[in-house]
Amino acid sequence: MKKKSYDVLTIGNAIVDVLAEASDGFLDKRGLIKGAMRLVDEDEADALYAAMGPGIEVSGGSAANTAAGVAALGGDAAFIGRVRDDELGEVFIHDIRAQGVSFESACSNDGPLTARCLVLMTPDAQRTLNTYLGASVTLAENDVDPDLIAAAKVTYLEGYLWDAPRGPAIFRRAADVAKGAGREVAMTLSDPFCVDRHRAAFNDFIASSVDILFANEDEVKSLYEVAGFDEAADRAANDVRVAVLTRSEKGSVVCRGGDRHQISARPVKLVDTTGAGDLYASGFLYGYTHGASLERAGHMGSICAAEIISHVGARPRADLKALIAEQLG
Amino acid sequence: MKKKSYDVLTIGNAIVDVLAEASDGFLDKRGLIKGAMRLVDEDEADALYAAMGPGIEVSGGSAANTAAGVAALGGDAAFIGRVRDDELGEVFIHDIRAQGVSFESACSNDGPLTARCLVLMTPDAQRTLNTYLGASVTLAENDVDPDLIAAAKVTYLEGYLWDAPRGPAIFRRAADVAKGAGREVAMTLSDPFCVDRHRAAFNDFIASSVDILFANEDEVKSLYEVAGFDEAADRAANDVRVAVLTRSEKGSVVCRGGDRHQISARPVKLVDTTGAGDLYASGFLYGYTHGASLERAGHMGSICAAEIISHVGARPRADLKALIAEQLG
Numbered sequence: 001m002k003k004k005s006y007d008v009l010t011i012g013n014a015i016v017d018v019l020a021e022a023s024d025g026f027l028d029k030r031g032l033i034k035g036a037m038r039l040v041d042e043d044e045a046d047a048l049y050a051a052m053g054p055g056i057e058v059s060g061g062s063a064a065n066t067a068a069g070v071a072a073l074g075g076d077a078a079f080i081g082r083v084r085d086d087e088l089g090e091v092f093i094h095d096i097r098a099q100g101v102s103f104e105s106a107c108s109n110d111g112p113l114t115a116r117c118l119v120l121m122t123p124d125a126q127r128t129l130n131t132y133l134g135a136s137v138t139l140a141e142n143d144v145d146p147d148l149i150a151a152a153k154v155t156y157l158e159g160y161l162w163d164a165p166r167g168p169a170i171f172r173r174a175a176d177v178a179k180g181a182g183r184e185v186a187m188t189l190s191d192p193f194c195v196d197r198h199r200a201a202f203n204d205f206i207a208s209s210v211d212i213l214f215a216n217e218d219e220v221k222s223l224y225e226v227a228g229f230d231e232a233a234d235r236a237a238n239d240v241r242v243a244v245l246t247r248s249e250k251g252s253v254v255c256r257g258g259d260r261h262q263i264s265a266r267p268v269k270l271v272d273t274t275g276a277g278d279l280y281a282s283g284f285l286y287g288y289t290h291g292a293s294l295e296r297a298g299h300m301g302s303i304c305a306a307e308i309i310s311h312v313g314a315r316p317r318a319d320l321k322a323l324i325a326e327q328l329g
Numbered sequence: 330m331k332k333k334s335y336d337v338l339t340i341g342n343a344i345v346d347v348l349a350e351a352s353d354g355f356l357d358k359r360g361l362i363k364g365a366m367r368l369v370d371e372d373e374a375d376a377l378y379a380a381m382g383p384g385i386e387v388s389g390g391s392a393a394n395t396a397a398g399v400a401a402l403g404g405d406a407a408f409i410g411r412v413r414d415d416e417l418g419e420v421f422i423h424d425i426r427a428q429g430v431s432f433e434s435a436c437s438n439d440g441p442l443t444a445r446c447l448v449l450m451t452p453d454a455q456r457t458l459n460t461y462l463g464a465s466v467t468l469a470e471n472d473v474d475p476d477l478i479a480a481a482k483v484t485y486l487e488g489y490l491w492d493a494p495r496g497p498a499i500f501r502r503a504a505d506v507a508k509g510a511g512r513e514v515a516m517t518l519s520d521p522f523c524v525d526r527h528r529a530a531f532n533d534f535i536a537s538s539v540d541i542l543f544a545n546e547d548e549v550k551s552l553y554e555v556a557g558f559d560e561a562a563d564r565a566a567n568d569v570r571v572a573v574l575t576r577s578e579k580g581s582v583v584c585r586g587g588d589r590h591q592i593s594a595r596p597v598k599l600v601d602t603t604g605a606g607d608l609y610a611s612g613f614l615y616g617y618t619h620g621a622s623l624e625r626a627g628h629m630g631s632i633c634a635a636e637i638i639s640h641v642g643a644r645p646r647a648d649l650k651a652l653i654a655e656q657l658g
Binding site: 020021049050052053054055056057058059068086087088091094095096098099113313315317 | 349350378379381382383384385386387388397415416417420423424425427428442642644646
């Protein structure tokens with residue numbers, strides 16, 4: 001599956017999602033903040049899993065979902081991340097390759113197990129994530145293959161990866177290689193709490209190294225510590241060449257310099273919001289790397305996000321290419 | 330979760346399902362017979378998995394699904410089966426207990442891995458099963474706890490388990506203990522090819538030991554090697570006290586002596602037929618062990634089957650109790 005060139009290379013935590021239904025009371029009792037991603041250690045993951053309802057296991061991981069979406073659209077996608085040589089690791093590798101994504105990162109054969117994210121799905125279609133990072137955080141800068149980065153039009157980094165011990169070094173190396181090869185760097189802020197943990201470092205990295213920034217409204221406001229969306233958008237547009245800001249049912253805004261392209265959200269029966277941002281990025285980056293205007297790329301993101309929230313799980317099911325052809329022509 | 334008495338104890342293969350979409354061409358190319366269950370060895374399972382699309386992992390196993398359905402209805406259910414102490418084994422144990430089923434069978438800690446069933450879902454909502462039995466076939470007659478059987482109103486055996494080396498001995502022991510304790514034995518024929526493999530033994534066991542027989546039309550015709558459904562139904566009604574025969578969209582027939590209760594199928598948007606028979610058995614057995622008439626028990630089975638085929642996966646999602654209250658009062 002290794003190719004000579006890629007539209008998009010993504011780097012992030014390699015995670016298997018364990019999805020289960022939960023009540024609001026279940027979240028409240030455990031002090032879990034709805035809609036957020038929380039890091040848990042192995043013991044806490046085990047205790048939460050024991051208390052959770054029956055689950056469904058689906059390969060996940062934010063940047064991995066984005067790569068899967070790009071491949072589903074017919075793009076050439078690659079992913080860098082770490083699993084262990086255990087059963088869930090095998091599941092992860094199978095699924096990402098079966099989706100057509102190139103994945104050649106070495107497995108670890110000792111140490112922590114493959115990462116898992118316990119996803120609690122409440123009746124309002126919100127999801128609350130509890131991530132045991134396991135093997136995924138043993139990824140290091142020497143796993144970032146410079147040839148792969150040089151072969152990809154865009155290298156996309158997930159903010160979550162900054163939590164890994166070698167996360168900051170991975171980001172820096174990826175950005176250095178991409179710049180040296182004349183390639184672009186994209187980054188997602190991932191989660192408002194992730195922004196809280198790393199605000200200063202994110203600000204530095206974004207201003208110095210990011211070409212395309214993806215964030216939702218809460219994340220970008222948290223990044224710049226401002227109350228208004230418009231102000232946050234202006235700050236982002238000043239820091240990066242293209243800022244892609246998503247606002248749930250209010251749609252999204254693609255900013256370049258002084259331009260603001262308003263993209264409406266697609267109407268959809270909301271089932272599970274998991275992966276909405278990941279797949280928006282797939283659609284946008286597929287369009288962006290195939291010569292679409294920023295506005296059209298935004299609509300492609302919006303269509304992919306609508307597909308993913310119409311069913312459980314963060315990997316696409318419908319034919320995304322056909323959906324885009326149908327809706328955008 | 331261990332209780333003093335149970336409505337239903339089920340015994341069968343403990344399996345994690347790996348569900349993936351597949352085209353008719355994918356099946357044809359591999360000579361797979363749509364709708365059937367085929368046993369595969371580890372190498373074949375690996376090769377098929379490598380060729381399959383991205384998957385979703387959900388706990389399964391026919392008799393285990395039936396126990397999960399009884400628990401979902403509010404009944405007291407227990408399951409006997411074998412997993413290994415691996416990650417998929419953990420998933421199986423978590424899911425069945427989280428559904429409220431008592432499961433205390435010992436894990437194996439060496440030998441084959443936890444069983445998996447590669448489920449190919451074609452666009453017509455049919456599923457083609459490829460089962461690697463792994464650890465599940467190391468179940469033996471000394472795993473059949475006589476106290477548990479004596480504590481259960483009905484012990485339900487899946488025909489698939491006859492493929493295990495100790496399967497026939499497990500069936501005989503379960504039946505002997507149940508008879509000795511004045512309890513009833515139910516059995517499902519599982520699959521027409523399973524009937525083919527074990528026809529003579531099934532005929533003997535059913536005539537001598539089964540009180541309630543579950544089968545679909547193809548299975549019961551295969552059992553008696555007759556072409557007509559009515560003739561097969563008469564033969565079954567002669568062999569067992571109650572024969573519960575399902576006919577897909579034609580509904581089902583519950584036979585006792587000369588009585589034939591015709592049960593209509595519930596209208597439903599068919600998504601995935603996996604588990605239809607398993608959940609029909611849940612509904613029927615829940616009703617049967619709670620004093621419902623055979624006709625009402627049949628309708629309960631029909632409602633549960635309709636729920637399970639309206640979504641992917643063979644464990645219930647909707648509130649089955651509420652569905653029955655709504656539709657039957």
